[in-house]
Amino acid sequence: MPENNFLVVEDSPTMRQLITFALKRIPGSRVVEANDGIDALKKLSTQKFDVILTDINMPIMDGLKLVSMVRNDPVLKAIPIVIITTEGAEEDRKRGLALGANAYIAKPIQTADLLNVVNQILQNKA
Amino acid sequence: MEKEIGSLNKKVEEFLHIFKKGEEFTQELLRENEKLRYRVAQLEEMTKTSGREGNLIRDSLEERIASLEEENKSLLERYRQVEEENKDFASRYIEVEAENNNLANLYVASYQLHSTLDFNESLKIILEIVMNLIGAEEFSIMMLDERTNELSIVAQEGMGPEIHDPIKIGEGIIGEVVRAGEAYYREGDPTDLKGVDYAHPLVSIPLKIKEHVIGAIVIYKLLIQKTQFSNVDFELFSMLAGHAATALFSSKLYSQSERKLSTIQSFLDLLKEKQ
Numbered sequence: 001m002p003e004n005n006f007l008v009v010e011d012s013p014t015m016r017q018l019i020t021f022a023l024k025r026i027p028g029s030r031v032v033e034a035n036d037g038i039d040a041l042k043k044l045s046t047q048k049f050d051v052i053l054t055d056i057n058m059p060i061m062d063g064l065k066l067v068s069m070v071r072n073d074p075v076l077k078a079i080p081i082v083i084i085t086t087e088g089a090e091e092d093r094k095r096g097l098a099l100g101a102n103a104y105i106a107k108p109i110q111t112a113d114l115l116n117v118v119n120q121i122l123q124n125k126a
Numbered sequence: 127m128e129k130e131i132g133s134l135n136k137k138v139e140e141f142l143h144i145f146k147k148g149e150e151f152t153q154e155l156l157r158e159n160e161k162l163r164y165r166v167a168q169l170e171e172m173t174k175t176s177g178r179e180g181n182l183i184r185d186s187l188e189e190r191i192a193s194l195e196e197e198n199k200s201l202l203e204r205y206r207q208v209e210e211e212n213k214d215f216a217s218r219y220i221e222v223e224a225e226n227n228n229l230a231n232l233y234v235a236s237y238q239l240h241s242t243l244d245f246n247e248s249l250k251i252i253l254e255i256v257m258n259l260i261g262a263e264e265f266s267i268m269m270l271d272e273r274t275n276e277l278s279i280v281a282q283e284g285m286g287p288e289i290h291d292p293i294k295i296g297e298g299i300i301g302e303v304v305r306a307g308e309a310y311y312r313e314g315d316p317t318d319l320k321g322v323d324y325a326h327p328l329v330s331i332p333l334k335i336k337e338h339v340i341g342a343i344v345i346y347k348l349l350i351q352k353t354q355f356s357n358v359d360f361e362l363f364s365m366l367a368g369h370a371a372t373a374l375f376s377s378k379l380y381s382q383s384e385r386k387l388s389t390i391q392s393f394l395d396l397l398k399e400k401q
Binding site: 012013014015017018021022086088089106107108110111112 | 260350
């Protein structure tokens with residue numbers, strides 16, 4: 001069974017736990033949690049991930065900055081990124097995707113939608 | 127004369143010979159006729175027998191066809207039943223999946239609510255749940271001061287910096303929710319807002335420990351992408367009514383007891399020093 005490594009970047013412990021709960025339903029999943037963008041970059045420098053799932057509004061470093069930094073990093077730039085945020089306006093979605101995110105999910109999340117998006121990304125990667 | 131007699135004898139002999147040949151031929155014809163009649167009889171018998179066998183085979187085949195048709199009908203019926211069952215299972219699976227997801231939301235929310243004894247952290251967790259799991263944009267948590275019977279905002283999201291006056295118990299929608307201990311859901315489309323009116327919330331949930339109301343969660347506006355409340359939202363409201371109240375009450379008590387303990391400890395230290 002292939003191992004799928006996910007990095008969940010969220011400042012809210014409630015959302016982190018909920019997203020981790022959902023991702024654990026994908027066979028072979030391993031989930032690592034980060035509190036903000038800086039914490040995520042630290043984990044990205046030491047571990048390999050198949051998908052990054054990030055919130056936008058976070059302290060220290062927000063999700064959009066993280067997306068931009070990952071996309072400009074020659075080693076990390078190919079990792080698919082899913083933005084999960086309360087910012088549900090169309091212009092926010094366009095902004096996130098323009099920065100290089102692969103998918104944009106507005107909160108409150110539906111587990112089925114999240115799993116569909118992540119499974120699609122994993123299929124495209126394979 | 128003798129010559130004539132000799133010629134006649136010769137003719138008689140020839141005639142007898144021809145007659146004999148004719149007799150033999152006739153005999154042969156009769157034998158052949160007999161053989162043919164026997165053969166005809168044989169063939170007639172065979173036809174009769176094969177006709178009976180043919181009938182038997184036809185009957186047996188017809189029976190087999192009827193039985194196969196019956197079997198086919200029963201298989202089609204079973205197939206239809208299995209298809210129905212399959213549809214039923216598929217819809218049950220979707221229901222169970224949705225239920226599973228709802229339970230995950232409720233589990234996470236209640237797990238987080240009881241994960242701390244810090245009052246401010248409890249407030250933060252309630253804000254997170256209301257914002258991320260329900261999808262509210264403007265909302266507040268109000269606590270009841272039992273000495274003044276007034277409700278004041280202790281935490282809020284999206285409502286700006288302005289100060290909101292306390293609400294007396296029984297006053298307006300929010301005061302009435304706290305007095306009666308019954309949740310309020312505004313009728314109609316929750317996205318149909320003509321500006322946020324803090325006196326007319328979308329939802330107001332009393333925070334109750336058994337029948338004792340200690341405050342309320344009040345939602346004024348939903349996130350742009352949240353167009354309606356789902357079943358799990360109502361489950362979450364119901365869960366928050368009890369669990370958020372317990373979490374806030376116990377964390378408040380804990381903070382107070384911590385403060386009292388620290389004061390008592392200071393007194394004891396002071397007494398020890400004096401002795």
